[in-house]
Amino acid sequence: MDVAALADRLRTEAERANERRLLVLAGDRDAGIDAAYTALDAAEVADDDVTIVSSREGFRFERHAPNHAGNLLGRTRGAVVFDAHEKFSPNALGQVVGAVDGGGLLVLLTPPLSAWPERREWFDDHLAVPPFDLDDVGTRFRGRLVETLREHPGVAIVDVDSETIDRDGLTDPWPARPHDPPKAPENAAFSEVVYDACLTADQADAVGALEALRNPGHAVVVEADRGRGKSSAAGIAAGALAAEGKHVLVTAPAFRSAREVFVRAAAVVDSMGYRADNGEDERRIETTAGGRVQFASPVAAVDELGAGGEVDDHGGDDGDDGDRDRDSPDVVLVDEAAALPVRLLSEFLSAPAVGFFTTVRGYEGAGRGFSVRFRDRLGESEFEVTDVTLSEPIRYAPGDPLEIWAFRALLLDARPPVDQLVADATLDSVEYRAFTPEDLLADEHLLREVFGLLVLAHYRTEPNDLARLLDAPNLSVRVLLHDGRVVSVALLAREGGLPESTRRKMYDGQRVAGNMIPDVLTSQLRDEEAAEPVGYRVLRIATHHAVRSRGLGSRLLSATKEEFRGEVDWLGVGYGATPELLSFWRENGYRTVHLSTTRNDTSGEYSAVMLNPLSDSGRELAERHSRWFRERAIGVLSDPLRDADPDVVRATLAATDAPVNPSLSDHEWRVVVGASYGPGLYVAAPGAFRRLALAYFVGGDGDDGDSAQSDDSTDGSETQLSVREERLLVRKVLQAQLWENVAAELDYVSTGQCMRALGTAFRPLVDHYGGDNDTVVEERARFSDEF
Known part of the structure; x- marks a missing residue:
């Protein structure tokens, strides 16, 4: 049997079962391309139903470069040819698999399978981060991938060099069972035309x-x-909602993820006869009933809900500006919700009505993680919540071999242990372990539990991360085991230890991959020596949801610190800052050295960088950057960080290990005392108030004392302020917001009351930082009758 005959049989079998088949053409690249043409001709797949993903050009089919394979998300094709000879990545493979329709073929062009794992490719270059080089990168991911190709049903392998068939991939399946016909529910509110658009009963x-x-x-x-x-x-x-006159706001991590939403919405509106002329904007559908469907990026959608008005946003895909209307959305639909952080998802609970759509297993995200991390907040909201699960595939039959292979090869279905196996884990029952990539590769259950827990805990884990886990020379895995089951995992990245020549290039603005913290400290904060000490950055830390709040994450960090003490100079972390996360890292000995001045496009959060020194050089690095952060804090908080969450500011400053001596002049003390205890005005010396406020938040005696501010209010010292007072200090004094805006946000009845509250809030700060100062004593005595 030759390639043509095999392709014909694979296609016939796939069509009969409404399944998909994978044809691997291994060997010389040109020979593989020629064989792909032969196979597709024999399988009678029309040219306009074929897409090839390749770094080469000049094909008769639709073509995408490998780094644009994401353009296939949400689309269906009769066949996809994936050229893995150049610029192959696990992400691209995950993106193309889902585009193949039932009865179709995925054609994979590879080097000889026995040699492929050892070949150095484009993706390997990305894993060879300094100070490591290409020889340090592993070959385990592709080795495991080849093993799945050789073992899995529905995968045919042809050696195009020897023109032999190593596996025919034929499974002789049963004929496909037709879908149960969709039908409208009893007393349906949407018209019958709407339900005619559905493809399955699900x-x-x-x-x-x-x-x-x-x-x-x-x-x-x-x-x-x-x-x-x-x-x-x-x-x-x-x-259907837009045809009733509703304003439907759709959001997703990128518009391409939501394109199918708009294609289907337009078809429904057209079939109902409600389509209004909307020009060429594919991100907006107008109806003659006055409704519309419109896209906005997640951050812009949150802004629209908060402003009560519309922000027409193009999601950052092309940077177009939109127009603005005054009316706010009636409904928000969040597609690929599992790919968004919990903080951002929670913002959508301010919508009048909201739908969340999430992938349980697949390239776009982990629905189980969405359930664990967000559903509690949704359940505590005032919404009446309805849950729906779609289980029946639309484009192909259940049990499709290609889907099952992709789940296994890319661990798209990886999960942590079931709750019952770890539910009784305690600090005393767990064991700290270091696992090498060889350990993970040798134990599939261990690999699935480690990767599954990482997927569950973080919204950005993707197929490329599996390859990094197995092959990146700068990554290390540390876990806590309970009865042999993974209950907590930390993924660490080695950073720093760079030679002088590389440090100089970094200082001059050249990006050095895989060294995030040294890069920020060097190129942005102008510290040419920051990349000399060696550290480990905590890329991910995750604890099983069944055993959270038992101190296991802190136990894992503590054990990691003890292991690396004396071996490296620091441990560090960079993440989207929230009050809860800042508190967690502070409690584990990490101190703030930087807060980014721009928001993350996806999460809408400012990123914090924190260090935990383990050596003298690490301590010197952390101390000088904590000091520099303290020194620039007043300037950045009143300018680029004016809109930062005040609770994030409170927690960020509290985690700064750099106490401040406010050092006010006699004149400034008179102004502050007068505004706190008498008729003085804040505007007479705002800088003095800022230095006092900064001292309060970061620990303020000029020695090593703890900050007066704690997680929810203060630590009970004589400088104790309430949470509301601390927010007042942040918003008005540090961020220089307008009085009327601060009063409204913090629920003061008037700006006058807000001003008086600020004076009252400064009284304990005056007493603590200036109580022994003669000017303070004398000035305060003038108003003794009032206090």
């Missing part, structure tokens, strides 16, 4: 549940594996 049930969004106070959560039609269900419902 999808019709989901659209029926989404009818609840016609009324405020409802939330619907739709979960599904990839390819089950959840985005299509969102689009069908969005079109």
